[in-house]
Amino acid sequence: SEAFLSVRDLRVRFSTEDGIVKAVDGLSFDLERGKTLGIVGESGSGKSVTNLTILGLHNAKTTEITGSIKLDGQELTDASQKQLERLRGNKMAMIFQDALTALSPYYTIGRQIAEPFRKHTGASKKEARDRAIEMLGKVGIPDPKARVDDYPHQFSGGMRQRAMIAMSLVCNPELLIADEPTTALDVTVQAQILDLLKDLQQEFGSAIILITHDLGVVANTADDLLVMYAGRAVERGSVREVLKAPAHPYTWGLLGSMPSLSSDVDEPLRPIPGTPPSLLNPPIGCPFHPRCEYTGLVGGDRCASERPLLAEGRAAACHLAEEQRQQVFIETIQPR
Ligand code: SF4
Ligand code: MG
Numbered sequence: 034s035e036a037f038l039s040v041r042d043l044r045v046r047f048s049t050e051d052g053i054v055k056a057v058d059g060l061s062f063d064l065e066r067g068k069t070l071g072i073v074g075e076s077g078s079g080k081s082v083t084n085l086t087i088l089g090l091h092n093a094k095t096t097e098i099t100g101s102i103k104l105d106g107q108e109l110t111d112a113s114q115k116q117l118e119r120l121r122g123n124k125m126a127m128i129f130q131d132a133l134t135a136l137s138p139y140y141t142i143g144r145q146i147a148e149p150f151r152k153h154t155g156a157s158k159k160e161a162r163d164r165a166i167e168m169l170g171k172v173g174i175p176d177p178k179a180r181v182d183d184y185p186h187q188f189s190g191g192m193r194q195r196a197m198i199a200m201s202l203v204c205n206p207e208l209l210i211a212d213e214p215t216t217a218l219d220v221t222v223q224a225q226i227l228d229l230l231k232d233l234q235q236e237f238g239s240a241i242i243l244i245t246h247d248l249g250v251v252a253n254t255a256d257d258l259l260v261m262y263a264g265r266a267v268e269r270g271s272v273r274e275v276l277k278a279p280a281h282p283y284t285w286g287l288l289g290s291m292p293s294l295s296s297d298v299d300e301p302l303r304p305i306p307g308t309p310p311s312l313l314n315p316p317i318g319c320p321f322h323p324r325c326e327y328t329g330l331v332g333g334d335r336c337a338s339e340r341p342l343l344a345e346g347r348a349a350a351c352h353l354a355e356e357q358r359q360q361v362f363i364e365t366i367q368p369r
Contacts, residue, residue: 035103036063037240038087038208043100045079045086045264054312056082058264059100061343064257066207067234069241071251071272073287074261077309080244083261084210087242088127089117104208123153126206130213132193135200136185142169142196143181150203168199171236172229191222198229205237212244227254248287252276260284263310263320270347280349282325319352327353 045057057079064070072080085091087102089109102109104125109117121127129135136145146168147161156164162181169177172195185193194214201209211230215223231254234241243255251258251272258275260268260283268281279285286305307324310316318337322328328336331352343350 035106037066037105038064038242039101039103040083040087041101041103043083043086043102044098045082045091046097047092048095048097049313052313055315056264056312057086058315060261060264060266062259062266062269064208064240064242066240067238068257069231069234069243069255071243071245071255071258072261073245073248073251073258075246075309077263077312078261079264079312080261081212082264084127084212084242084244087208088121088125088210089114090121119153122149122201122206123204124206125208125210126201126204128198128201128209128211128214130216132190132197133185135197136193138185141182141184142188143183146196146200146203149200153204164203165199168203169196171202171233172196172199173225174199191218191225194218194222194226195229198226198233202233202237202239205239207239208242209234209239210242210244213246214243215250216245216247223250230254248276260287263315264312265320265350266343267321267351268349269343274347280354281321281351282327282353283321284349286324319350331356 041061043057043060044055047054047056060079060083062070072083074080082091086098087109089112091098093114098110100110104120136142143162143165146165147158150156150164151158151161166177166181169181174180174192174195185196188196214230215226218226227250230241233239243251245251255272258270258272259266260275260281262283268275268279268284275284279288283305289303290305305324310320310323316323318335318339319325319341322336325336335352339352341350341352341355
């Protein structure tokens with residue numbers, strides 16, 4: 034049977050003055066209710082574009098989309114703006130990186146949580162206000178009755194992030210997309226917010242897509258992991274599998290450059306040399322090959338000429354991984 038969210042061979046292209054940008058280039062994944070998928074990659078990897086496309090928030094005039102996005106059996110790629118608007122905030126919702134951009138400074142916190150609830154449920158003003166107070170309590174705002182009429186500037190950064198989560202969850206969305214939800218917060222508040230998301234997921238049973246550049250964030254929060262590079266998925270598996278035995282050189286690079294996951298604190302972080310390729314003119318072959326240290330281990334110059342594909346299930350899109358499937362080999366060449 035089909036997954037709750039099923040993305041198949043998704044391609045997203047923008048026309049710009051300089052040419053066509055292939056922002057997402059053949060992406061497939063599944064997500065079940067109650068599960069969290071972490072999507073990890075550097076900026077420009079296509080992770081944010083993928084999720085804006087799922088939500089229908091792309092610019093329809095300049096964007097070409099092919100492939101399929103099915104949410105609970107409904108195809109979203111050919112849904113009308115009206116249908117998408119109805120789904121947004123109701124069946125699917127988004128948590129942004131910066132609460133200040135999502136919350137209006139001119140309206141009270143309570144009103145901003147109550148409005149989408151009224152819009153999607155037809156509740157009365159009183160019911161919606163009660164619901165806003167309830168949601169503020171759920172996200173851990175102390176004395177929500179006293180704070181419901183506060184304006185965003187009266188909340189701390191962490192409280193604003195919680196208020197935005199309350200706003201996103203007020204209609205019990207079945208799919209929640211969180212794009213770098215904790216990047217702007219300090220480490221302690223970050224952990225609290227991630228715990229909160231997990232608790233709320235238990236209560237509401239939502240499917241969550243957690244977009245981040247930080248593997249440390251997904252390590253304790255996500256069930257499955259998709260590593261994206263240059264608009265493609267390069268590695269997929271359960272978080273446990275991927276973190277225990279990462280199989281793609283790009284994932285090794287990400288792990289080596291993460292302060293939060295470093296096994297030995299004395300070991301210096303090693304940023305991945307080079308920069309992600311331009312998506313106007315992506316390299317032929319493996320998109321990572323201009324930065325990869327392991328191309329010499331693959332015969333016949335395949336890295337520069339042949340695009341490695343991502344198999345189903347636990348997989349890495351890498352000629353090396355394909356040639357050397359044995360775990361023993363992967364473990365001896367992977368850094369650390
Ligand atoms: Fe590196 Fe080649 Fe694997 Fe790409 S296919 S990640 S260039 S070894
Ligand atoms: Mg982004």
